[in-house]
Amino acid sequence: MISMKSMATQLFCALLLIASVPSAVAGAAAVPLPTPPKSFSARFVETRTLPGFNQPLVSRGQVAFSRVRGVLWEVTAPYHYVFKMGPSGVEEQLPDGSVRRLDAEHAPWLAVVRHIFISALTGDTSDLEHYFDVRITALKVGRRIELSPKPGPMAKAIKHISVIEAGTPQFLRIDETSGGRIDIHFLDAQVTAEAP
Amino acid sequence: MSVRVTALIKPLIWIVALTLLCGIAAMRLDLRAPVDTNLLDLLPATQQSPLLDAATERTQTAFLRDLLLVVSATDYAQAHQGAEAAKIALTAAGLPLADPAQSAQALLGLYRQYHYGFLTAADQQQLHKDPISTFTNDVAGEFANPAGMAGVFGTDPGGYLGRYLMDLPQPYPNFTxxxxxxxxxxxxxxxxxxxxxxxxxxxGEPGATHAARAVAAVRSAVKAQCPNCKLLATGAALFSAAAQSEARQEVFWLTAASMLFIALLLLLAFRSLQPLILGLLSVGAGVLAGAAAVVICFRSVHILTLVCGTTLLGIAIDYAFLYFAEHWFGEGPAERTLNSVLPGLTMGLITGVIAFAFLLLAGFPALTQIAIFSVVGLILSYATVLLVFPLLLRRRPALRFAHLLQCPQRLLLLACKPSRWRQIVPLTVLLLAIPGWLQLHTSDDVRDLQNFPKPLLNVDQDVHRLLGQIAPLGFFLIAGGNIQQALQREEILFKVTGAEFPDATVLGLSRFVPSEARQQMDLKTWATIYRDPAALKRAFAHIGLPPEYVNTLETDWHNDPHAPLTPHTLLAAEPELRQFVVRADGQLALIATLMAPHTTARGLENAAAQVPGVSFVAPLQRLTGIFRQIRWRATWLVVAGYVLISLLLIWRYGRRNTLRMLYPPLLSLAVTLGVLGWLQVAVNIFVIVGLILVLGVGRDYTVFLREGAGSRSTALGVTLAALTTLCSFGLLAFSAIPALHAFGLATLIGILASYLSAPLSIAPDTRETT
Known part of the structure; x- marks a missing residue:
């Protein structure tokens, strides 16, 4: 059964893919590739524009990706929230401090996310192209990657995804079919040393 | 009236009787289902429950129709190509795929529409405890979640529906x-x-063949499209196709071998195939009449009746051989053939009829049918010998009684000589059999009767391991006055099983549509949250969320009809979920299953007993129980029948002779059971049928020898009957199908023992030396 959650997960993995390994995506267009970063960290400012609302919700925080440890997405303002995804599953710490866990063993779709993630890191774009039509435009510094979902459940939720990268992710925009929009600006992004 | 006319009247009576039986049966026959294959129909009416039967049939049909194929490769794109090729091949073979995405979309639409009524138990508990704080916290969490979408806020602000959907049962846990x-x-x-x-x-054969052909086509298509792909396919239909193919091959070779052997034997003895044709006529008429009688009584014939009844009618061939031996090689005039064999035939018939008639008392439709089939069949076979053979076999062929044909009588004479070996040999055999009895064990499990190819079993295990599926032990049947009551009972049941089997996955309709009472509880929780919008705004502002978001949420709540999703609406949107609902005789029940690695039927029965209207059903155990009951009843009734036969024999032959006549068949029975024990062959219903056959045949041999006073024709008749029975049924011992193997082995040992021990029924001092 395709749940809203798994659809969101597809979006999430796409987001992570694009944010973390744009050069791997570029491989599809036969552009000479730099070695994909095995890990990086950045600050972010996320603006969520909800359909029917004038006032968007702005949040700030930091993201860290490690091929070994997984993803850490930490919102620091306006409230504190932590999202961790590792090989064993997902853990969320809500603003009131309560923790929700999702065991990978009981959510096989998490394994799919991890698989796509690793495929992308190793330069395998077949998984991404399974969901999107990929178009790459060279910029003065870096490049713009445009993703249009192929017909299917993904296309029912996402209209378009746009990414700007220059070795590390700079900016990401997701336009949803509902009229909602997510803009994420990555600041001070840097490649970090991979933990042993 | 001339002699010629008198001679014609007898076969005419035979023809009229058979035609009448068949004619009435044709009028009574239920054309929709002339042969009943439903094993549940073997249960007595008092043990049948229409709802239970409907549920069993529903689960059985779903299991039988399911066909699973897994295409794999190291490269995803290749595997996908292979799967696409498989999909096209399956569709071309008339087996379109179920579209999981389409049905999911239909359900998703409904759940979004009724989302206020769908909270997980954990969310419901938290929201009930502290509605506003919990809700605010959850909304904030959803906004911050990198996997969340902005547009979902309007329909599922706290991610509650998302969590409910994630909690829905997954048919194949390892697959997305x-x-x-x-x-x-x-x-x-x-x-x-x-x-x-x-x-x-x-x-059914068409379904199995269809599945096997479709899978073969898929295999070729996948190989052509993706040579590196691997295909695994499993399903009950494939097992069924393999079993049918094996059975067909075996039946062909065993039938051909036995027919060839019998034809050669008869040619050797009579230099004619006439006995073969007339023997088949006698048994064929018996089978036809037996089936007709069952149809007249029950409107259809059960498959088990046809199998067991036809087998038991193998006894009838003895009548024909006794007649042939007397006609060809009898020492009296040819026209006296019938008179010579009539006492033996009649005693054989009466004792046979008594033995089978006792099965009428079983109270089991299966045994009643077998009894009617066998009794009527035996009478018609007897009538064939009595009324038809004298007309067709009038002149005795001028045939020399060959040296070889004298062997049976010589053997008989040798065995009847006064010698202490007549005691030593049976006693030794009996002593050797005793340890075998101690090793005897029974089995009524239908799975033990089948033989499935090892590669197919391995693939099946691989597929289910990949899918992460644990086969349920059975199903819960949840009865209710209406569907809402049944849903509520199912929810209580799942709470009970959740506490007792925490690792279990439960599957039932209430997982997809909670009862109205449960949905109303969720709606009440939401009403509490939106009762004070100002307080909610304050909580939003406090955490850092724009308070005006509450306006939209509140409007959405007020515009919602607050109606629960009904099962009727859900089932209309997703017809596949109808498999959970059974109706019979105006009653309704739900089917639910539980899958967990360490459960027992007893544990699940105990859980079911805690909820009114709920029972746990293990179909395999139920079938096993049916077979066990049939086996027990058949055994005891045959014993009772034997007691009555003994009284009849005492009346005819006296007490001393009766004991002597019963000794060989009972010795054969004891030896057969001993050998089966030594060989570790389980006693099942088919072995019991074999033993009934052995007892009947053994009794016939002693009666024939006694009535025929050990004449050469009687000795030859009994020998030919034994050899042909060994050829037809004993050869089944070489079958690879466990059910046939066990039956054949019991018959092989039993007939051999009956034949060899038959001379013991004749006292050494009363033997004839013709």
């Missing part, structure tokens, strides 16, 4: 939806699952 397929990544391999449903019940 992937377009028209489901996919999984494991150990560096990409797996794509295709699920097809057979249009016909796969137990």
């Amino acid at each position: 939806p992937d377009g028209a397929f489901m996919s999984a990544q494991r150990d560096g391999q990409s797996y794509l699952l295709l699920r097809a449903s057979l249009p016909e019940a796969a137990l």
